[in-house]
Amino acid sequence: VNAGGQAEVASGQAVSGNYYTALGVQPFIGRTITDDDDNAGSSPVAVLSHRYWQRRFSGDPTIVGTQINVNNIAFTIAGVTPPGFEGTMQVGSSQDVSIPIAWEPQVSAERSRMRGTGTWWLRIMGRLKPGASAEQAQAALEGTFQQTVLEHRAARQAQSQGQNALPPLDPNDYPRLALDTGSQGEMNSRQYYKRPLHILLGVVGLVLLIACANVANLLLTRAASRQKEIAVRLAVGASRWRLIRQLLTESVLLAAMGGAFGILFALWIKDGLIAASDWIGKGTSLDPRLNPRVLSFTLGLSLLTGILFGIAPALRATRVDLTPALKDSARGSGTASRSLLSRSLIVAQVALSLLLLIGAGLFLRTLLNLQSVEPGFNTRNLLLFSVDPSLIGYKDERLANLYHQMFERIEAVPGVRFVTFSRTPLLSRGTSDRSVYLPGASVGEDGKVKSDGPGYLHQVRENFLDAMEIPLLAGRSLTAGDDARAPKVAVVNQTFAERYFPDEDPIGKRFSFDSNTKPGLVEIIGLARDTKYARQRDEVPPTAYLPWLQELSSLGTVTFEVRTTGEPNKSVEAIRSAVREVESNLPVNNIRTQIEQADETLAMERLFAKLVGLFGLLAQQLAAIGLYGVLAWSVSQRTHEIGIRMALGANQKDISKMILRQGMTLTFVGVALGLVGAYVLTKYLTSLTDMLYGVTATDPLTFGAIAGFLALVALVACYIPARRATKVDPMVALRYE
Known part of the structure; x- marks a missing residue:
């Protein structure tokens, strides 16, 4: 969200035009989103949460009618929600900005879930008629839901064009509609805290x-x-x-x-x-x-x-x-x-x-x-921050050039020793995993290639191992030459090698993360020491480090890892300035040290x-x-x-x-x-x-x-x-x- 020339990452949601009226929510100032706003031909408007309005705009009552940019799309602020209203989805996690759902495709661009046929993402709320029970409502909606499931799978089949085709569903696996009470909203983390x-x-x-x-x-x-x-x-x-x-x-x-x-x-x-x-x-x-x-x-x-x-x-x-x-x-x-x-x-x-x-x-x-767990890399003097250039339209070659420029500019900051980036930072609870397929993988009765097991991956800049001080035990590391035109390569950790190539030298061995590509597409060029991945308490998973230029399509969001000669926090403002010099509309998000990042998981x-x-x-x-x-x-x-x-x-x-x-x-x-x-x-x-x-x-x-x-x-x-x-x-x- 860019307001007054200052860009920052904010949480947001796309809602239907009747969202606020159905919930009986009255605006604190201005107005809320209406049915007239919920179509692509209307002027784009946004509603701010009371908490975000207080924090970002200091509670300015004249903010109604002014413009903010959401992912480079200009929206007019229509109003502010009342204090205490934190929304209905993920209760406790206030959504800073709400927009009409009709504008989700323009704001999300290629990542729009409205355009995809393989995503279930909408949360629907409704009020029961007087005298109606939840069981009656579920029975009435079940037929419509099952028809939606069939249409969803048909669209997926047509979109796949024969690749990743969906097998027939077993009756036991058929999805069923579940109605829950919405009196206290929805919170997926409730089970986590329970x-x-x-x-x-x-x-x-x-x-x-x-x-x-x-x-x-x-x-x-x-x-x-x-x-x-x-x-x-x-x-x-x-x-x-x-x-x-x-x-x-x-x-x-x-x-x-x-x-x-x-x-x-x-x-x-x-x-x-x-x-x-x-x-x-x-x-x-x-x-x-x-x-x-x-x-x-x-x-x-x-x-x-x-x-x-x-x-x-x-x-x-x-x-x-x-x-x-x-x-x-x-x-x-x-x-x-x-x-x-x-x-x-x-x-x-x-x-x-x-x-x-x-x-x-x-x-x-x-x-x-x-x-006291040994993470497998040096956590000291390491600063992390995240950026999401895809939100402001960067992709393909423009995205690669942006990362190159950011790397060069941050590397020039005094006190910086190494600069690298990855899709998923270490010890952040985040994971990126796929199925591993080895040459000679068998085909099951359903016609699908059987996976040999799970594999976790890091899409990283070529100097990632050096910057994180992860020892290379054999082979070579990634280089700038491992780009989209070069053969696909990976550096794997010890656990990966021991699981999939026991008692063998893994260097030169091949595997794939996709059952529909030729097994052995990715060649192992190096062996790195094991490191913890998502949390200290988890066992080290089989992990592959993949060169970023061969995985650019999935790197719209990355985390930069900056190793400094001294206290990392002293370089924060200089690094922010370096990013602004490259792209003033790109907010630096969630800046923290690696030690703080690891502490968050505990x-x-x-x-x-x-x-x-x-x-x-x-x-x-x-x-x-x-x-x-x-x-x-x-x-x-x-x-x-x-x-x-x-x-x-x-x-x-x-x-x-x-x-x-x-x-x-x-x-x-x-x-x-x-x-x-x-x-x-x-x-x-x-x-x-x-x-x-x-x-x-x-x-x-x-x-x-x-x-x-x-x-x-x-x-x-x-x-x-x-x-x-x-x-x-x-x-x-x-x-x-």
Whole structure:
């Protein structure tokens, strides 16, 4: 998009004329696209998203009626969408510019999907008639859809002219129409985010359980201190159910206050949490509003936890033997059962916190392992940026000349050592793969040549291996002479050679990426060392490096890799200027270092290690506080007993050991249960196993280290009450009631 002489890449969509009216979207300023705009004979108009209008045009209200160039086509800005409307497709990823669908062929030119017969790309939304169901609508549309499928395949057959002919469809493979609810729009990434968010939800749930167990212990302690009060109430005629309701009211009120503070904390932290979640992706806008559904869930959860974790202390507190409870000297009524429940809660807290810490340890080990992966090339002092000249009409010889000029101009920038480019940058999650066919490939029953396996490819400039510092192990590298007039050649990596030419010298061997060309069209001229391709966690795929001049038709978009002598970011402005000197209408997009590029692929792992680690430490602190509280209360209740022991000859060391033994016994039981639970859970939870790298879900080192760490923290938590117990004066303790 070129506006005011400044060009930049923007996201866009082509929509039907009734798109905004059907959705009931009113413009913020100006107007939206209408049916009158949706024909090739009308004047081209565009609608901007509110976010893009604010960012690019600083919210200028006079922008309506001015012109912008979209892929060198002049469009008049008709209006701006209201704030908060992010579109219906790929919800969360706002489309900056919307144009009528009738203008898609002119804007996309040769890449137009309106002109192709082999592309399924339109997303259709509709409203059901009153009383109609989705099943009825699907049944009514199915016939039309199947007719469209037949016409689509017939058009493909006619277009192929005998090449890449489509075989008859098996009835089991026939496409079927699927209708989904559009109430929350469409988001293909929903499935991608679903699993990690479910795991995080489980982690938060465990922390909530630990916090609730702590509160339950506090309620038990408070009930113990009110034992005489409760006995008096029962003695004067209060029913047990009346007292239970009173105690439950207190616990629910406590939970409600916690929920209210939680909502305030969520309002404060939500924007920062989203900003830290770089795994969501650039250009994605998520607005985690505290809507009525979220508030209702929070309120319901607060009430539920207040009842569930208040009922046991309430029942225990009202189960009182009146005679001993009414005596001032009675301290022990119900102490055994109350102590058992309290200790059980502590054991549960320790076990759950151990479970969370083990999860955090596994994710941290995964992140460290991925960060230490050897990519196979030098990632330092390497700057990347992308350009898409095809959007402004460059193709064929003009495109090749443009890349030559950009190469020469950027190479002349001070501090630049190497300049190269490729279609798909390394470690970018992007892939380009085809089927590999070797000479002598067999033909299947369907008449198609059988593939020998997958092959990943890099269309690269001839100096790519040198610029990326990828060692050439045998043969020769690509040269400028490997152009469209020369025989097709490729440099392959070790994995490619080992898979397709095992125990052979791959140099001189031939293969093809197209079953309809003569097998052996591409000759292997060199062997390069293996490098990671899309992500650090993926196995190295069989990869072929192809010379760019022999693959020019697929290089409308490329990424330049610029190796500098020093800090790459210092050369950014000079490189931007160099590109503008060659083509002022060509925006430089997504400029970043190779290290930043590689880090982006680890965004989810990094966030998980941080969040699960944070929640794990929070759980551990809650468990330690709970353990301390129980032991401190136990010491206060056993003051008289401690005084007797000391009067009978026990020294401070004996008393300290007794309290430490009590606390550490609870800890070791909790650790043992936590280890068993973690082993069972991680062994059978495949969704967790798939997210790990370089470490097994039952890694003994992680289990042992976390167990030792938790035991050490528990020892510190036990030491304070134990030390306090040793300070008891026997004479005072013997008079303690």
